[in-house]
Amino acid sequence: MQNEFPRCPICGSTTGYELSGILSRYARCNVCMSKWRIGIENKRISTLILYELPKNGSGLYKIVSKNAPLFTVLRTPLPIEFWKNLKLDERIDWEFLCKDVSSSVSESVIKEKGEQILHQWNGIRIIPAVKVVSGNSVKTKIEQSGSLLLTTRRLIWLEMRSTGFWKVTTSFHVVYEIPLEHISGISGETGNIDNWGSLTKVSVADTSKESMFALGHAFLELFKPMVENAIEMRRKEIETEKKKERLHVMLDFSFLKAHMEKGGLIMQVLKCPECGATIDFPKSGTQTKCSYCGKTIYAQDIFEKIKNLLE
Numbered sequence: 001m002q003n004e005f006p007r008c009p010i011c012g013s014t015t016g017y018e019l020s021g022i023l024s025r026y027a028r029c030n031v032c033m034s035k036w037r038i039g040i041e042n043k044r045i046s047t048l049i050l051y052e053l054p055k056n057g058s059g060l061y062k063i064v065s066k067n068a069p070l071f072t073v074l075r076t077p078l079p080i081e082f083w084k085n086l087k088l089d090e091r092i093d094w095e096f097l098c099k100d101v102s103s104s105v106s107e108s109v110i111k112e113k114g115e116q117i118l119h120q121w122n123g124i125r126i127i128p129a130v131k132v133v134s135g136n137s138v139k140t141k142i143e144q145s146g147s148l149l150l151t152t153r154r155l156i157w158l159e160m161r162s163t164g165f166w167k168v169t170t171s172f173h174v175v176y177e178i179p180l181e182h183i184s185g186i187s188g189e190t191g192n193i194d195n196w197g198s199l200t201k202v203s204v205a206d207t208s209k210e211s212m213f214a215l216g217h218a219f220l221e222l223f224k225p226m227v228e229n230a231i232e233m234r235r236k237e238i239e240t241e242k243k244k245e246r247l248h249v250m251l252d253f254s255f256l257k258a259h260m261e262k263g264g265l266i267m268q269v270l271k272c273p274e275c276g277a278t279i280d281f282p283k284s285g286t287q288t289k290c291s292y293c294g295k296t297i298y299a300q301d302i303f304e305k306i307k308n309l310l311e
Contacts, residue, residue, distance in 0.1 A: 001027040001038065004045050009083040010034045010054050010070070032056045035192070039077060047077040052192045057225030061088040062096070069093045071222060075193040092229050094118055105147050108158055108172040114237075118150045118230055121223075123199050123215035125157050125176070147172060148213055150226065152233055154179055155204060157211075180234040182206040186227055188220040253282040253299045260306065270297065 001017050008017075011032035018028045025038040032054040039047035050073055053059035059071040064087040066072070101120040111117070127142040149156040158172040188202035199214040202223050215223070260267060270279045270288075274295035282288045287298045 001045065004080055005083065008032060008034065009048075009086045010058055010088070011056065026051060028052070029054070032058065045080055047079055048083050049077050049193070050074050052190070053219060053221040055190075055221055057092075057221070057228075058088060058090070059221050060092045060097075060225055061090050062093040063087070064089055067096075069096055074196060092226065097226070101149070102147075104170070105149060105158055105172050109149065109151075109156060109174060111151070112153055114152075115154075116152045118152060119226060120150070121148045121213075121215035121218050122146075123148070123213060123218070125159075126201075126212040126214060128212075143214075144175075146175075148215060150230055152180075152230060152237070155183070155227070157213075176211070178204060178206045178211065180227075180231045181238060182208075183227065183231060186220075186224045188218065188223060190221060191219045251299050251303055252284055252286045253288070253302075254284045256299050256303055257281065257283075259303075265306070270302070272297065 001019065005017075007014055008029040008031065011029060011034070013029060013031035015030045018030060020026045020028070021037075025040065026035055027038055027048075028035040033052070033056075034050065034054040035052035037049040037051045038045055039049065050070075053071055053074065059074075060069050062068065063070055063073070065085070070088060097119045098117060101117050105120055106117050109117070123145075125144040125146060125148075127144060129140050129142050130137050131140050132138070144159050146157060146159040149158060155178045156174055157176040159175045161171050161173060163169050163171070183204060183206050185205035186202065187205075189200045191198075191200060196217070196219075199216055200218045200220075200223075201212065201214050202218050202220065204211045204213070204227070257267070267281050270281055271277070272279055272290040272293060272295055274290060275293040277290055277292040279288065279290055279297070282299075286300070287296055289296055
């Protein structure tokens with residue numbers, strides 16, 4: 001393995017591999033912890049099967065030659081030439097991941113303005129409960145079937161409900177959500193190709209409690225970096241919104257007038273956007289009111305309309 005791949009095909013490290021196996025031979029990168037099952041022909045490596053995903057999140061990166069994430073080749077025997085020529089686009093391929101979202105789930109959610117749906121996992125939500133047995137309280141759990149939806153703002157749990165007797169109809173209902181900015185921890189199970197099709201337990205901790213799920217195709221190597229990336233996008237969005245709010249507060253008519261004059265514009269009056277009445281340009285303040293219709297006019301809104309003229 002070291003002779004064929006002096007550098008790890010996935011992370012590029014040169015620290016070598018840990019070899020194991022008796023009936024089958026395996027190699028694990030000492031850095032990213034990717035693990036392959038080795039196919040040997042005529043005493044030489046002929047194929048590598050990705051057996052365990054890398055622990056650094058790169059299982060979500062797009063394979064340039066396939067236009068699909070690395071995890072899609074899990075379990076597939078591939079010639080060594082594929083691994084020697086492997087190139088990854090080191091970004092999460094959200095365009096590919098959002099294709100897994102079913103319309104029946106996405107249509108059950110009322111999205112906020114600017115919110116985008118990223119991915120869906122099907123499985124169960126594990127809810128702690130207490131039941132009384134012979135007068136004693138016994139801890140138990142309720143398993144609720146449904147789907148966990150990741151958006152750019154929230155993790156949303158939708159319970160799957162079936163109605164009807166002769167003709168069963170399935171629907172999804174939002175029963176629980178976690179704002180991304182409230183998530184404080186994620187843990188769960190790792191896996192390999194032998195349990196890829198099984199439900200994987202994951203835990204999401206927020207500011208108030210811990211939520212447990214058992215989801216399909218949710219190895220920690222995939223689930224955690226996906227949610228972390230969505231959290232980072234949300235934090236940047238919140239910071240951008242805060243900057244806009246600060247600008248809105250700071251931008252008053254005196255600043256706007258000075259800024260306009262620097263750009264060669266002198267404005268003496270305003271036109272009310274509601275009724276069209278003429279209003280004297282205010283000397284200060286962040287807002288003014290039309291004396292005819294009562295419409296509030298903000299300095300920020302005036303700035304947005306004229307900034308292209310000033311650039």
